[in-house]
Every structure is written in C-alpha cells, then in structure tokens.
Amino acid sequence: MKKADFWLIAVVFAAALVCWGAFVLFGTGGATVTVKEKNETVYQGALHTDKTVTLSGNTVVIRDGKVSVSNATCRNQLCVHHRPIARKGETILCLPHQVAVLIE
Amino acid sequence: MAKKISVYGLLTALCLVFGYLESLVSLSLIAPGIKLGLANGVALLLLAKKDWQGAFAVNLTRILLSTLLFGTPMQLLFSLSGGIGSLTVMAFLCRTEKFSLTGLSIAGGVVHNLFQLAAAVPLIGRGVLYYLPVLLVCGGISGGLIGFLATIIFKKIETNGKK
Known part of the structure; x- marks a missing residue:
C-alpha cells in the first residue's frame, strides 16, 4: 500500500459520510x-x-x-x-x- | 500471439466462473444486485502486468458472454457502464504509478458502483441515489479485499509460486 492509497480510501469514506449525512439531515419525516x-x-x-x-x-x-x-x-x-x-x-x-x- | 489469445481465453473463462460463484452468494440485503467483483481481480492482474489492452479485452468479453448466457439486456447496460468506467479509471491510475494494486482495486470498485448508479438513474429514477453512500463504502471494501488477494496472487506469479 502506498501513500496515495490511503488518501483514496480517506476520500471515498469522506464522500460516503457526507452523502449519508445529507440524507439523514434533509431526509427525515417522509x-x-x-x-x-x-x-x-x-x-x-x-x-x-x-x-x-x-x-x-x-x-x-x-x-x-x-x-x-x-x-x-x-x-x-x-x-x-x-x-x-x-x-x-x-x-x-x-x-x-x-x-x-x-x-x- | 497464440499464447496470448489462449491465456485471455482462460482468464475469460475464469471470470465467468467467478460470476457464477458470485451469483450463489447473495449480498442483496445491503443493496440490490451488489456483488463482490471477483472478476475484477483478473483485470487487476493484467494491469499489474502492464497489459491494459488485455484487461479491456478480457473484461469486455466477460461482460458480453455472461450477460448473453445468464443476463438480460438491462444487465448488459449496467455491466458495461460499470466495467468500462472502472477499468478506464484503473488503467489511468495504474499509469500514474502512484497507487498499489489494492489502491487501484478500491478506486475500481468505487467507480464501478458510481457508473452503475449513474446508469440506473435514467432507467429507474432518482430514488436510487439513496444507495450512493452504501455503494461507495461497499465498493471500497470489496475493492480493497479483491486488491489484497490480487497482490498476493501477483507476487506468487512473479516468483513462479516459490516462497
């Protein structure tokens, strides 16, 4: 594993977290x-x-x-x-x- | 050339077997149609060998054959968008030489899911975007797993199985 790999992993998880957060914040009470x-x-x-x-x-x-x-x-x-x-x-x-x- | 073609043929057959194995293990509780992506390991090994043309050839043949044998035209569209998208990104990242095989595989897994999702939006509707975070994480995890395995196998191939 190289340094760039860890950056990649961090970016992917951050993006997932942001999306998930957005759904939770703006998506309650259907x-x-x-x-x-x-x-x-x-x-x-x-x-x-x-x-x-x-x-x-x-x-x-x-x-x-x-x-x-x-x-x-x-x-x-x-x-x-x-x-x-x-x-x-x-x-x-x-x-x-x-x-x-x-x-x- | 003849040797290359026979190797590609074998690898394509291997991919098809992987596809069958995957269909036995359903991960659909996480998101519909989610898969491990074992066939991506084959593409990774070809990329590691700096044979990106081979990677594309095997991957495209695999997609066409597996949908012809087991799938529907809809699946062909999904598979093609995911397969071509992820392989293009992986081949590009491979050429930068900044990423390990595992890194390539993670990027491939994530991009594969993104492209499939993008194909699903016009076909099914915007509602599928609900799966975006899940698919990002799952693509990363399964990509990492396959990349880890591919790294081990690549080392074995390079040393002819010794060590």
Whole structure:
C-alpha cells in the first residue's frame, strides 16, 4: 500500500459520510410515496394514506406509514424481502420489472 | 500471439466462473444486485502486468458472454457502464504509478458502483441515489479485499509460486 492509497480510501469514506449525512439531515419525516414503473409515475400519494397498488408484476402495499412490496412475479424476490420503508429518501427497487418505490 | 489469445481465453473463462460463484452468494440485503467483483481481480492482474489492452479485452468479453448466457439486456447496460468506467479509471491510475494494486482495486470498485448508479438513474429514477453512500463504502471494501488477494496472487506469479 502506498501513500496515495490511503488518501483514496480517506476520500471515498469522506464522500460516503457526507452523502449519508445529507440524507439523514434533509431526509427525515417522509411525506409522499411515489411508485414508478419504467420511470413513469403510476401512483403518488401521502405516506399515511393506506393503499395497495397493483402493477403488472408487483404489488405495493402502503400501510401504517410504511411501504413494502408484498408480491412479485420475478425470480429473485429481492423487493419482497426488502424491509418496509418509511423515511424520506428510502427506496425499494425491482430491477426485473423496472419498478421503483420512493418516499419523497 | 497464440499464447496470448489462449491465456485471455482462460482468464475469460475464469471470470465467468467467478460470476457464477458470485451469483450463489447473495449480498442483496445491503443493496440490490451488489456483488463482490471477483472478476475484477483478473483485470487487476493484467494491469499489474502492464497489459491494459488485455484487461479491456478480457473484461469486455466477460461482460458480453455472461450477460448473453445468464443476463438480460438491462444487465448488459449496467455491466458495461460499470466495467468500462472502472477499468478506464484503473488503467489511468495504474499509469500514474502512484497507487498499489489494492489502491487501484478500491478506486475500481468505487467507480464501478458510481457508473452503475449513474446508469440506473435514467432507467429507474432518482430514488436510487439513496444507495450512493452504501455503494461507495461497499465498493471500497470489496475493492480493497479483491486488491489484497490480487497482490498476493501477483507476487506468487512473479516468483513462479516459490516462497
């Protein structure tokens, strides 16, 4: 390991810390849930409004101020296993169906 | 030339096996689709041998073949942006001769994630930027790990396995 390596590591971690700090500072108290499919908004509503959004391959459930994906037709089921999200800036993604659930 | 081609072919096959091994170990709880990046170790060794053309050739072949065999067109886009981006940065840093293999690998891992994220923004939406800090740190850690391994392997190759 050379000196430049340590600088590199320091820069990467500093950048990560700054980003994370920014999300924590400016991202509390989620308000709006947006569900996007192929980068087109298919549903937008308040986080405290309970709602089930059915998409072509996924089912998004908004309940008690938390959003989760209850159903997906893809193989990997990553979005279904994702913990429910409730904070601003948090996302659940489904790459196979190009679905994004965001809290803004 | 013939020897080079056969070595590249072997290394590409090795990369494909790495890709399969990675698909068995899911790290997706951290962020969707996150991987160790074992194949990057092969590119690192070629860079250490000052063969950046070989590194590009093996990496591009690996990406095309693995998405053709196991992936989707979407993954091809992600893999290409990450692969080309990280390799370009690593090759450039390698030429400055200021970084060790581990340093190169860390930069490669981080840049790989940045490029994939950049490709994901127009496809999925700005929401993916939420993963930026996680991906920076994970890219650094996995890059460091792979770089550490590549350093050991490079020493073994240079001394023909003695010591």
